[in-house]
Amino acid sequence: xxxxxxxxxxxxxxxxxxxxxxxxxxxxxxxxxxxxxxxxxxxxxxxxxxxxxxxxxxxxxxxxxxxxxxxxxxxxxxxxxxxxxxxxxxxxxxxxxxxxxxxxxxxxxxxxxxxxxxxxxxxxxxxxxxxxxxxxxxxxxxxxxxxxxxxxxxxxxxxxxxxxxxxxxxxxxxxxxxxxxxxxxxxxxxxxxxxxxxxxxxxxxxxxxxxxxxxxxxxxxxxxxxxxxxxxxxxxxxxxxxxxxxxxxxxxxxxxxxxxxxxxxxxxxxxxxxxxxxxxxxxxxxxxxxxx
Amino acid sequence: xxxxxxxxxxxxxxxxxxxxxxxxxxxxxxxxxxxxxxxxxxxxxxxxxxxxxxxxxxxxxxxxxxxxxxxxxxxxxxxxxxxxxxxxxxxxxxxxxxxxxxxxxxxxxxxxxxxxxxxxxxxxxxxxxxxxxxxxxxxxxxxxxxxxxxxxxxxxxxxxxxxxxxxxxxxxxxxxxxxxxxxxxxxxxxxxxxxxxxxxxxxxxxxxxxxxxxxxxxxxxxxxxxxxxxxxxxxxxxxxxxxxxxxxxxxxxxxxxxxxxxxxxxxxxxxxxxxxxxxxxxxxxxxxxxxxxxxxxxxxxxxxxxxxxxxxxxxxxxxxxxxxxxxxxxxxxxxxxxxxxxxxxxxxxxxxx
Ligand SMILES: Nc1ncnc2c1ncn2[C@@H]1O[C@H](COP(=O)(O)OP(=O)(O)OP(=O)(O)O)[C@@H](O)[C@H]1O
Ligand SMILES: [Mg+2]
Numbered sequence: 001x002x003x004x005x006x007x008x009x010x011x012x013x014x015x016x017x018x019x020x021x022x023x024x025x026x027x028x029x030x031x032x033x034x035x036x037x038x039x040x041x042x043x044x045x046x047x048x049x050x051x052x053x054x055x056x057x058x059x060x061x062x063x064x065x066x067x068x069x070x071x072x073x074x075x076x077x078x079x080x081x082x083x084x085x086x087x088x089x090x091x092x093x094x095x096x097x098x099x100x101x102x103x104x105x106x107x108x109x110x111x112x113x114x115x116x117x118x119x120x121x122x123x124x125x126x127x128x129x130x131x132x133x134x135x136x137x138x139x140x141x142x143x144x145x146x147x148x149x150x151x152x153x154x155x156x157x158x159x160x161x162x163x164x165x166x167x168x169x170x171x172x173x174x175x176x177x178x179x180x181x182x183x184x185x186x187x188x189x190x191x192x193x194x195x196x197x198x199x200x201x202x203x204x205x206x207x208x209x210x211x212x213x214x215x216x217x218x219x220x221x222x223x224x225x226x227x228x229x230x231x232x233x234x235x236x237x238x239x240x241x242x243x244x245x246x247x248x249x250x251x252x253x254x255x256x257x258x259x260x261x262x263x264x265x266x267x268x269x270x271x272x273x274x275x276x277x278x279x280x281x282x283x284x285x286x287x288x289x290x291x292x
Numbered sequence: 293x294x295x296x297x298x299x300x301x302x303x304x305x306x307x308x309x310x311x312x313x314x315x316x317x318x319x320x321x322x323x324x325x326x327x328x329x330x331x332x333x334x335x336x337x338x339x340x341x342x343x344x345x346x347x348x349x350x351x352x353x354x355x356x357x358x359x360x361x362x363x364x365x366x367x368x369x370x371x372x373x374x375x376x377x378x379x380x381x382x383x384x385x386x387x388x389x390x391x392x393x394x395x396x397x398x399x400x401x402x403x404x405x406x407x408x409x410x411x412x413x414x415x416x417x418x419x420x421x422x423x424x425x426x427x428x429x430x431x432x433x434x435x436x437x438x439x440x441x442x443x444x445x446x447x448x449x450x451x452x453x454x455x456x457x458x459x460x461x462x463x464x465x466x467x468x469x470x471x472x473x474x475x476x477x478x479x480x481x482x483x484x485x486x487x488x489x490x491x492x493x494x495x496x497x498x499x500x501x502x503x504x505x506x507x508x509x510x511x512x513x514x515x516x517x518x519x520x521x522x523x524x525x526x527x528x529x530x531x532x533x534x535x536x537x538x539x540x541x542x543x544x545x546x547x548x549x550x551x552x553x554x555x556x557x558x559x560x561x562x563x564x565x566x567x568x569x570x571x572x573x574x575x576x577x578x579x580x581x582x583x584x585x586x587x588x589x590x591x592x593x594x595x596x597x598x599x600x601x602x603x604x605x606x607x608x609x610x611x612x613x614x615x616x617x618x619x620x621x622x623x624x625x626x627x628x629x630x631x632x633x634x635x636x637x638x639x640x641x642x643x644x645x
Contacts, residue, residue, distance in 0.1 A: 108346075187344050188377035192391040192438065193365040202394075206381045 029055065034267070038065050038260035045256050065261035069249070072258060074237065075265055078245035083269050085160045085241060086223040092165045093219050094212060100166070101174030102200050106186055116175070122168040128228065134163060135232050159233045160241070164223060170215050177211035178204065213281040220273055242266040294355040294368065294445030294478050295320045296341065301350035303336055303502075310336050312502040313350070318480065318495070323472050325489040326482045327525070328499035334482040337499070338448050341480065342371050354446060370439035371448040374455065376431045378423045384434050385419040391442040409437040412474070413467075429460045436468075440475065449481040453488065465491065486528055490514070498522050516561060520643045523574045529604060529616045531641075532580075534573045541565050546642055548573055552609035554588045556637050564644035574641035577604070577618035580633045587632025591615055596625050607631060 032055050037045045039061045048054045069075055103109070104116045138153045153159040181204065189199045205212075227243040234240050245266075249259045296318040303311035311333050318324050326334045339345040341352065343364035352360055359367050370391075378387050386393070388409055392402045410416045413433045423431060432452060439447055449468070453461045469492055472479055483489055489496050490510045498505040498513065498521070505525075506518040517523035523531050536548040539555065546565045549555040558573065565571055580589075591607030594614075605617045605625055617633060625631065 182375065182377065184373045184375050184377035185379060187339075187342075187364075188371065188373060188435075188438075189379075189390070190344065190364045191342055191369060191371045192442070193394045194390075195365075195394075198394055202390075203379060 031267070034260050035264050038257065038264045039063070040257055041065075042255050042257045045260070065255075065257040066265070068255065069258045069261045069265070073245050073248040073262070075245070075262060077238070078240060078242045079266060079269065081157075081239060082224055082226075082241040082243075082266070085157055085226075086220055086269075088157075089161045089164050089223045090216055090219045092161070093167060093170055094215060096165055097167065097170035097215070098174050098205070098208065098212075099200065101171050101178055102196075102204060104171070104175050105178040106199070106204075107196060119168045119171055123172065131228060131232060138163070138233060154233050155236045155239055156233075157239060160226065160230055160239070163229070164219075167219070170219060173211055173215045173218075174208075177208060181207060209283075210281060213277045217274070217277060220270070224270060295322075296355075296446065296478060296480070297351075297353045298337075298341075299351040299353075301337070301340065301352060302348045303333070303340060303345060304348045310502050311340070311348075314499075314502070314504055316497055316504065316507060318478060321476050321478055323469075323479045323481065323492055323494045325493035325496050326480065326499060327484070327486070327489045327496060328505075329525075330484070332499045333502040334499055335450050336502075338371075338450050338480060338482050341367075341446075342369055342448050343367050367446075368444055369446040369448055370442060370444040371450070372432075372435045372439050372452045374451040376435040376455075378431055378434050378438075380423050382423075383419070384415070384421050384423070384426070384437075387423065387434055388419075388437040388441050390438060395442070405441050406437075409441040412440065412471070413437050428456055429464065432456065432464060436471070440471070443475075445477060447475075447477055447479040449479065451482055451484065454484065461485075461488075468492065486526060490526070496526075498525060517574075517641065518562075520572060520574070523641055523643070527576055529577045529618060531574045531576050532615050534575070534609075534613055534615075535645075536571050536573045536642075538565050538567055538569045538571050540567050546571065548642065551611040552589060552591070552613065556588060556640075558637055558640050558642045560642050562644065565642070570645045572643045572645055574643065575635050576639065577616045578620075579635050579639045580615075580617040580619070581635070582617070582619060583632050583634045585632060587634050589615065589633045589635075591631055591633065593625050593627050593629050593631055596627065598622055598624075605631065607633075 036055055036057050037048075039057055040048065041060055041062075041064070044059050048059070053059075100119075104112060138159050140151065141153045143150050143153060143156075143158070153162075185203055185207075186199055189203050194202065224241075225243060226241055230239075230241050230244050234244065246259075246262065249255065249262055296316075298314050298316040298318075301311055301314045302309070314337060316324075326337060328334055336345060340347055341354075343359070343362060343366075347360050351358055354367055354369070379390065382390070385406055389397075389402045389406045392405060397405075406419070407416070410419055413436060415430065415433045415437065418426065418430055418434070423434070426434065432455075435452070452468070453464050456464060465488055468481075472492075481488070481492060493510050495507060496510055496513050497507050500521055506513055506522045508516075513522060513526055517526065520533070524533065534550065534553060536550045536553060538546055538548055540547040544560050545557050546560045547555055547557050548571055553573070589609060591609045593605055594608050595606035597604040597606075600622055602621065603619045603623050603625070605619060607615045607617065609615055615633075617631075
């Protein structure tokens with residue numbers, strides 16, 4: 001008996017790890033291909049594409065594509081713009097949506113369920129359908145800046161940030177998570193004299209590490225991959241993000257090596273963010289003892 | 293001073309009426325226990341007092357002030373929850389001092405009060421631990437510590453001991469009793485456990501279906517239950533009820549009998565009996581004594597439980613009714629044998645049917 005179950009466990013482990021390795025391989029192939037290709041001249045890149053050499057840094061390897069990419073487009077500016085817009089939006093969105101979800105979950109007020117339903121209903125509205133009206137609105141909005149009141153938000157960072165701060169999906173994620181927090185924790189804090197804001201800051205947020213990480217990743221990806229909206233609202237290069245910058249490499253002569261170099265570069269912030277969150281995620285679970 | 297008055301208190305969830313008009317007067321410093329079957333509204337009533345549930349109708353005052361619309365933090369109450377509700381991300385010290393932190397107390401004041409609470413509850417050595425490193429009993433102490441540190445006028449406990457094992461429950465029960473004496477605060481305590489209710493309470497409130505059945509001291513309720521429900525709810529094993537025929541009524545004296553019971557005169561505490569009618573006769577198992585001959589009741593032994601200090605005998609009467617007798621001291625009764633029993637008519641209760 002014992003012998004059999006032991007063998008079983010070993011076999012199960014082998015199967016489990018094989019499956020995990022396979023999945024990991026499937027997901028890493030494109031990344032490896034991208035980085036490897038970015039080191040090859042375009043002709044060799046295309047020639048290698050049909051063999052396993054596509055995944056190996058062999059042949060005429062150099063960083064030339066990277067230099068050329070920088071020459072062709074203001075890569076640093078695009079990355080800066082995207083990181084700025086994405087970072088500000090992620091932080092503002094987590095703050096705003098978690099407060100909203102808190103009010104929807106813990107505070108009793110008239111019309112609460114209706115309001116939440118309306119917000120959740122926005123999840124099924126694709127952005128493309130509201131893009132044009134939104135553009136018209138944005139072009140007319142006032143802004144108070146250093147030079148007094150100006151009209152129109154086009155060609156700015158704010159027009160890429162503000163529309164995406166409040167978002168139904170993020171609110172929904174927080175609401176779902178908050179519902180699973182033990183209600184008695186909130187009640188105990190209320191009886192102990194805590195205001196709603198104190199409960200939010202001292203009880204709910206410290207226990208929300210897992211959902212903060214999840215919502216941050218989703219928001220980060222959505223914002224970093226923005227293409228349609230920035231192309232509509234930024235005519236000036238100064239405010240353009242990375243995905244719009246990709247266009248520069250498809251004009252005139254198309255150089256696949258440079259494209260791969262550019263893509264490798266703009267992937268760096270994403271990887272850095274993932275690694276950071278992974279650490280924060282594990283730390284938050286370890287310190288609270290609340291399982292996500 | 294923080295007496296509490298509930299006047300016609302009601303609570304409904306939509307069309308579900310959970311609390312149906314409750315009047316209770318609680319004096320300052322009193323220890324009041326709410327008991328009742330599961331779902332009768334004990335927790336709801338307690339949460340209404342805490343301010344965690346809205347009051348649908350009626351008036352609630354604490355310390356002479358109507359607090360219906362005050363949020364929990366302005367009612368001067370502390371609450372201990374069944375699940376302890378300790379904040380998992382804070383150390384024991386931070387948990388106990390939470391109310392003081394919120395109130396903006398100085399570091400020194402907080403340190404002193406937390407240390408004091410820890411001393412009362414004998415948990416000084418636990419202060420730097422995380423809740424996940426505590427046993428159930430220790431968590432319960434932390435929850436109580438968090439409640440006493442603000443020195444509130446009123447303590448509310450919702451089945452605080454139900455997650456503990458029997459031995460620990462008894463320890464904590466004694467400690468809560470001691471705490472009440474030390475602090476002299478008003479305490480309201482919800483429980484399923486009769487022993488907790490009987491030993492801790494100055495006053496017991498028996499609830500059923502959102503209505504008060506009886507309010508009184510433990511002994512009043514035990515000796516003078518106002519109705520069948522209270523009579524059957526308090527006491528262990530539960531009171532025996534026999535369906536009897538009323539043969540004569542003379543003032544408060546009611547003569548009853550049935551096929552298995554010889555005629556006996558009982559003094560009724562309530563009215564509503566008439567000769568030729570039916571009634572329920574209640575006899576506590578402890579008041580039955582075996583006799584060799586001439587017993588008032590005759591039954592066949594179906595089961596016996598020897599607990600050492602007493603022997604619980606389960607009998608079937610001639611008319612098929614089940615009767616439990618709790619006989620003092622250890623004794624051996626053969627199963628299947630006939631047993632004659634007698635009881636003190638002054639300790640029996642009669643309720644109209
Ligand atoms: N939010 C709610 N909506 C509708 N009904 C509710 C709600 N909360 C409680 N109830 C109902 O109110 C009644 C009383 O509940 P309560 O929790 O006060 O019972 P209890 O006496 O504390 O029971 P227990 O001893 O099991 O804890 C129950 O029938 C319950 O179903
Ligand atoms: Mg309850």
